[in-house]
Amino acid sequence: MSDYAWLIPALPAVSAALIVFFGKRLPKGGAEVGIAAIGLAFLLSVGVAVQVFSANVAAVAQVPHAEEEARAGTEVAGLGAPGGLLAAAAEPEEETIEIPAGVSAFVRERSVQLTPFGGQYGFEAGIRVDGLAAMMFLLVCFVSLLVQIYSTSYMQGDPRYTWYFALLSMFTASMLLLVIGNNLMLVLMGWELVGICSYLLIGFWWEEKANSDAAIKAFLTTHLGDVGLMVGVITMWSLFATFNIGEIIAAVQAGTQAGGAALDTGLLTFGLIALFIGAIGKSAQFPLHTWLPDAMAGPTPVSALIHAATMVTAGIFLVARLYPVFSASATAMAVVAVIGTITLFMAGLLAVVQDDVKRVLAYSTISQLGYMIAALAFSYTAGIFHLFTHGFFKALLFLGAGSLIHAVHSNNMSDMGGLRKFMPWTFWTFLVGSLALAAIPPLAGFWSKDEVLAGGLEAGGYTGWLLVVLGSLGGMITAFYMTRVMWLVFAGEFRGHGHPHESPAAMKWPLAVLAVPAAVMGFFNLPFGTLHSRGFAAWTLFDLEYFTNHEAHFFLPMALGTTLLAGVGIVVGTKLYRQVPEREPMLELGPVSGVLVNKFYLDRLSTDLIVRTLVRTKLANAAYWLNDHVLDRTVFLLGVGTAKLGRGTYTYADQRGIDGTVNGLAGGAGFLGREVFRKFQSGNVQLYAGGMFAGVFLLAVLFATAT
Amino acid sequence: MAAVYPLIFAALLFCVGVYGVLSRRNAVLVLMSVEIMLASVTINLVTFGEIAKARGDVLLTGQVFALFVLAVGAAEVGVGLALVLLLYRNRASVNIDEADLMKY
Numbered sequence: 001m002s003d004y005a006w007l008i009p010a011l012p013a014v015s016a017a018l019i020v021f022f023g024k025r026l027p028k029g030g031a032e033v034g035i036a037a038i039g040l041a042f043l044l045s046v047g048v049a050v051q052v053f054s055a056n057v058a059a060v061a062q063v064p065h066a067e068e069e070a071r072a073g074t075e076v077a078g079l080g081a082p083g084g085l086l087a088a089a090a091e092p093e094e095e096t097i098e099i100p101a102g103v104s105a106f107v108r109e110r111s112v113q114l115t116p117f118g119g120q121y122g123f124e125a126g127i128r129v130d131g132l133a134a135m136m137f138l139l140v141c142f143v144s145l146l147v148q149i150y151s152t153s154y155m156q157g158d159p160r161y162t163w164y165f166a167l168l169s170m171f172t173a174s175m176l177l178l179v180i181g182n183n184l185m186l187v188l189m190g191w192e193l194v195g196i197c198s199y200l201l202i203g204f205w206w207e208e209k210a211n212s213d214a215a216i217k218a219f220l221t222t223h224l225g226d227v228g229l230m231v232g233v234i235t236m237w238s239l240f241a242t243f244n245i246g247e248i249i250a251a252v253q254a255g256t257q258a259g260g261a262a263l264d265t266g267l268l269t270f271g272l273i274a275l276f277i278g279a280i281g282k283s284a285q286f287p288l289h290t291w292l293p294d295a296m297a298g299p300t301p302v303s304a305l306i307h308a309a310t311m312v313t314a315g316i317f318l319v320a321r322l323y324p325v326f327s328a329s330a331t332a333m334a335v336v337a338v339i340g341t342i343t344l345f346m347a348g349l350l351a352v353v354q355d356d357v358k359r360v361l362a363y364s365t366i367s368q369l370g371y372m373i374a375a376l377a378f379s380y381t382a383g384i385f386h387l388f389t390h391g392f393f394k395a396l397l398f399l400g401a402g403s404l405i406h407a408v409h410s411n412n413m414s415d416m417g418g419l420r421k422f423m424p425w426t427f428w429t430f431l432v433g434s435l436a437l438a439a440i441p442p443l444a445g446f447w448s449k450d451e452v453l454a455g456g457l458e459a460g461g462y463t464g465w466l467l468v469v470l471g472s473l474g475g476m477i478t479a480f481y482m483t484r485v486m487w488l489v490f491a492g493e494f495r496g497h498g499h500p501h502e503s504p505a506a507m508k509w510p511l512a513v514l515a516v517p518a519a520v521m522g523f524f525n526l527p528f529g530t531l532h533s534r535g536f537a538a539w540t541l542f543d544l545e546y547f548t549n550h551e552a553h554f555f556l557p558m559a560l561g562t563t564l565l566a567g568v569g570i571v572v573g574t575k576l577y578r579q580v581p582e583r584e585p586m587l588e589l590g591p592v593s594g595v596l597v598n599k600f601y602l603d604r605l606s607t608d609l610i611v612r613t614l615v616r617t618k619l620a621n622a623a624y625w626l627n628d629h630v631l632d633r634t635v636f637l638l639g640v641g642t643a644k645l646g647r648g649t650y651t652y653a654d655q656r657g658i659d660g661t662v663n664g665l666a667g668g669a670g671f672l673g674r675e676v677f678r679k680f681q682s683g684n685v686q687l688y689a690g691g692m693f694a695g696v697f698l699l700a701v702l703f704a705t706a707t
Numbered sequence: 708m709a710a711v712y713p714l715i716f717a718a719l720l721f722c723v724g725v726y727g728v729l730s731r732r733n734a735v736l737v738l739m740s741v742e743i744m745l746a747s748v749t750i751n752l753v754t755f756g757e758i759a760k761a762r763g764d765v766l767l768t769g770q771v772f773a774l775f776v777l778a779v780g781a782a783e784v785g786v787g788l789a790l791v792l793l794l795y796r797n798r799a800s801v802n803i804d805e806a807d808l809m810k811y
Contacts, residue, residue, distance in 0.1 A: 683810025685803055686737075690729050 002048050002108045002129040008137055009176035011037040011044075012144075016169035023162035030162040031152045034169045038145045041176070045137035052134040053539035055106035060538045062103045105544045106130055109182050109246060128182030128245060130542035132320055132384065136179040139391045142517075143309040144172045146510035150399055151301045153506035154406060164204065168305070171197035175310050179317065183243035184233045187318065191229065191282065194311045195222055201306060202298040214297035221291035225281015228274045229318075235271030239264065249324045249543070265329060272325065272332035276339075279315025285373060286343040289366045290602055296358040296411075300402030303358060308365050308398050309391035316372045316387050323380045324543055333377045337456075337463035340374025343367070345470040348477040352484070353596045356411045357401045360485055364437065365394055367474060371452050374467045379455030381537040385525050386452055388536070389444035393436040393518035396511060400430040403507055404489060407500040413488040415496035417580060422500040427490050429511040434486055436518045438479035438566050441559075447522030449475060450559050454527065457558060472562050479566040483573025492580045527554040713754040720747035734794060734801040738787045745780045749773045 015037030023030025111126020148168055155164055174197055178190025196219075203215030233243070240248050241258035257263050279285070284292040295307050306312070319326055319336065326332055344367045351363035368390045376383035403426045408416055420427045436445040449471075456467035494500060502508065525536035720743060727740025756769015795801050 681810060683807030685806070686729050693725055693729070 002051055002106075003110070004044060005048050005108075005129045005133075005137075005180060006110070006127050008041045008044050008048070008141070009173050009180055011041045011173075012169045012176065013173035016166050016173060019162060019166040019169060023166060028152070030165045031148065034165045035145065035148050035152075037169065038141060038148055038172060041137075041172075042141035042145050045134070045141045048129060049134040049138050049539075052106045052129065052131055056131050056541060057538050059103050059105055059544060060541075063544065103544065105542050107246065107542055111182055111244075123185065124183050124244060125186060126182040126244075127180045129180070131540035132317070132542055133179050135384065135388060135536075135540045136317060137176065139388055140172065140175050140179065140310050143305055143391060143395045143514075144168070146513060147301045147305040147395070147399070150304075150402070150507050150510040151299070153504045154301050154402055155299065160204070164201075164299070167197055167201055167204075168302075171201065171306060171311070175314070178314055182245055184236060184245065184248075185243045187245075187321070188229065188233055191278070191314060191318075192226070194306075194314060195219065195226070195282070198222075198295070198306050198311055201302040202295045204298055204302065208297075211297040214291075214294040218291040218295045221288050222281040225278045225288055228276070228281070229278025232271050232273075232275030232278060235267065235274060239267055239271060245321060248322070252325045252328045263328075268325075269329040269331045272322075272329050273335055275318065275322070276315075276332065276336055279318050279373070280339060281315075282318075283312050283315030283369045283373065284343075284366045285315070285339050285370065286346055287602060289343060289347060290599070292366055293354075293359050293362040296356070296362050300358065300398060300405055303362070304395045304398030304402065307362065308394040312365065312369055313372070313387050313391065316369065316376065316383060319373070319376045320380060320384050320387075323376070326376075334463050337374050337377030337467060340370045340372070340377065341463070341467045341470050342370070344370030344374060344474045345477075348474045348481070350596055350599055351481045352477065353593065355413055357404060357413050357416070357485060357489065358398070358411055360413075360481060361394070361397055361401055364397075364478065364481065367478065368394065368437070371449060371471065371474070374471070375452035375455055378459040378464060378467070379451065381525070381540070382448070382451040382455040384540055385536055386448040389436070389448040389518070389521045392514055392521060393433045393443075393445060396429060396433040396514035396518050397437065399507070399511055399514065400426050400433060403503040403511065404430075406503055406507065408496045409498070410496060413485065416489045416494070417492045417496075418490070418494040419500055420490040422494070423502045425502055425508045425511060429515040430490075431486065432515045433518050434482040438482045438570065439475050439562065440479075440566060441563060442522060443519050444517065444521035446559075446563070447525060447527070450554070450562065451525070451527055453558060453562060454555055457555060468558075472558075472565055475562050476565040476569040479569030480573045483570045484577050487574065487577035488580065491578070495580075710754050710758055713750055717747040717750040717754070720744075720750065732802050732804055734791045734803050734806075735788075737803060738784065738791060741787070742780065742784060745776065745783075749776045749780075752776065 012034070015033045018033050019030035023033065026032060107128065107130040109126055109128050111124050114123045114125055116123075148165065151164065151168065155161055158164060171194060174190050174193030176190075178187055178194060181187045181190055199215050199219040202218050203212045206212040206215070236248060237243060239257045240251050242248065242251075251257060252263065252268070255263050281288045292307060292312065296303055298307075326336065347363045347366035347370060351360050351367065354360045354363060368386070372383045372386045372390070375386055403423065404416060404419060405411055407419065407423060407426075410416070432443070436443040439446045439449040441447075453468055453471050456464040456471065458464070724740045724742075724744030724747060727743060728737055731737050731740060752769045752773045754769070756764075756767055756771075756773070759769060760767060791801055794806060798805065
């Protein structure tokens with residue numbers, strides 16, 4: 001099955017082309033092509049996932065120590081881990097586990113060498129199918145399928161309906177290319193392609209200037225990070241002389257760089273941090289997160305697909321993809337941890353003051369992405385497991401928000417209220433998503449967020465404790481703002497205009513389908529010994545050594561503590577918003593509100609200070625002067641010079657030189673014929689005969705002298 | 708060798724014929740000069756025939772050829788005189804300088 005994995009990105013790519021060329025002539029405007037292609041791709045990805053996951057479980061079963069660890073883990077959990085928090089934190093580092101020869105995690109690579117410029121400059125294009133890629137296929141295809149079905153109803157009647165579905169297919173293909181690529185160049189290509197699709201979809205309703213501004217902002221901000229990504233990729237090349245991810249990982253694990261020399265850890269750290277700057281841009285981490293809330297200008301299903309479940313996780317995917325490489329640099333990992341932790345806490349606070357329901361979810365996404373990034377610093381499984389569960393429940397919440405917006409024709413919660421009785425489907429599914437996001441057991445978010453915090457706690461150190469403290473507080477804030485949304489939207493009286501109604505079936509059913517994984521996905525990765533080594537953690541590994549040396553832990557006191565904090569958040573939220581308050585309490589906090597409403601002045605920093613003061617006055621003028629006096633002048637002079645040269649060529653070379661030669665030859669021939677050779681044709685027979693005799697005489701003399 | 712005298716004679720006769728062809732204005736005289744050239748060539752043939760006979764040629768090839776040339780020359784004169792006659796009929800003159808219709 002994994003041999004056909006290349007079809008997974010190829011199918012949506014083909015459908016994108018088909019929709020662009022033939023979509024308008026089809027009865028459903030191209031939507032059916034996109035849905036069919038992504039449906040097939042989803043079936044394929046299920047097949048790939050089954051093969052990869054079962055191979056990985058079989059591989060884990062052959063590592064003897066993992067089994068023993070597993071049993072020990074069960075006992076610890078069974079005892080309720082008395083004092084587990086301190087005991088575990090104080091535990092000495094585990095010994096390195098030997099892996100039996102011949103046992104390895106499932107990785108399948110197929111590639112072709114493209115040498116368009118001759119053998120010396122080859123470019124490798126290939127696929128790498130492993131646990132991580134299989135997991136991403138599942139997530140991307142599943143969410144994309146549901147979003148496309150949902151969109152058939154949400155985008156009904158839009159003038160650019162066909163183009164919208166072409167873009168969705170194109171985006172899905174790009175994201176899958178990013179996931180499947182086996183070398184950094186392909187990843188970079190996919191990365192840029194999803195960026196351009198995101199840009200086009202955010203600005204989908206470009207008739208309003210705010211939307212196209214948001215698209216430009218998203219594009220430029222993420223590209224600021226992409227510069228870092230490119231620097232990182234180039235650094236990796238200079239270190240390892242290859243873009244192939246598998247080869248880079250192998251080289252790092254062997255501690256060598258290109259040519260067999262010892263690894264230059266300083267340069268490696270630089271390269272990794274540069275790569276991580278790319279992840280900061282794409283995954284909306286502090287301080288480049290400002291584009292994501294503005295990106296909500298796009299259609300809501302797009303926000304669900306791109307700005308919640310898939311594209312924004314590209315940064316997390318990149319770090320996970322190069323996880324063994326990142327592990328080799330403690331400095332890079334510390335940067336990852338600190339950035340992630342700052343982001344998760346700061347974005348959570350910002351979500352509290354928003355009125356636009358999509359913006360609440362956007363800040364919540366940034367916050368959850370922060371959890372994933374921070375988790376990756378300590379535990380691969382925790383990071384991508386949170387990515388996986390979050391993909392489902394955040395897509396659910398966004399689609400739910402789309403359903404609300406569809407009903408009340410406004411993004412603002414002040415125009416909603418009392419929608420529970422009008423929209424029961426939306427209410428119940430939204431509730432499931434909110435509880436999962438707020439990490440209430442036993443929903444998916446609880447298990448993944450707990451694993452994140454457990455990873456930080458086990459690692460300890462200042463970064464680990466920072467994650468535990470801010471992460472737990474962040475959990476409380478999450479619970480608080482989701483409670484706020486629930487009360488403001490669904491309770492009380494309807495405050496908007498018109499009569500809200502439940503959404504049509506094409507929108508209801510995707511919500512219901514997404515609610516299932518949002519509720520139960522956590523049970524695939526219970527942090528208890530044997531189950532853990534059979535479940536998600538084993539499925540998605542691509543490096544046995546790492547996995548066997550990072551056992552999952554479950555600290556009951558911490559789990560209880562975070563649940564308690566989430567409960568506090570819910571209670572406070574209920575107290576404040578049960579009766580819809582006259583004035584928004586979050587805006588009555590004095591200077592704190594000001595800071596939050598102004599987003600910690602980060603937008604001010606970038607727009608006012610940097611853009612207005614620096615760029616618009618100084619840099620822009622300098623650039624203008626440079627453009628006017630240097631570039632334009634050069635171009636102008638070049639143009640004039642070229643024109644003169646052309647004219648000169650015309651007059652001298654063409655008219656006089658070439659034409660003159662031709663005319664001269666013709667004229668000369670004419671003159672000779674007219675004035676000279678004509679005389680010979682006298683008509684006088686005797687003259688001709690004389691000529692003939694002279695010729696014969698001449699020939700006779702010649703022959704005589706020759707012999 | 709005695710054969711050189713007839714050959715020199717033939718060459719001189721040929722030169723007389725060439726001079727006549729190139730210098731006479733009268734077409735009849737030109738025709739006669741051509742005949743003189745033909746006669747000089749016939750003398751050549753007879754001379755070479757004698758040389759060949761001295762070397763063992765029993766068929767008298769040169770002499771026989773001379774007879775042929777005389778016969779063909781008679782026919783040629785017939786054609787030539789007919790041309791001159793037509794020229795005269797058309798132009799009332801046999802001056803070949805005036806017969807230059809084929810000039811440029």
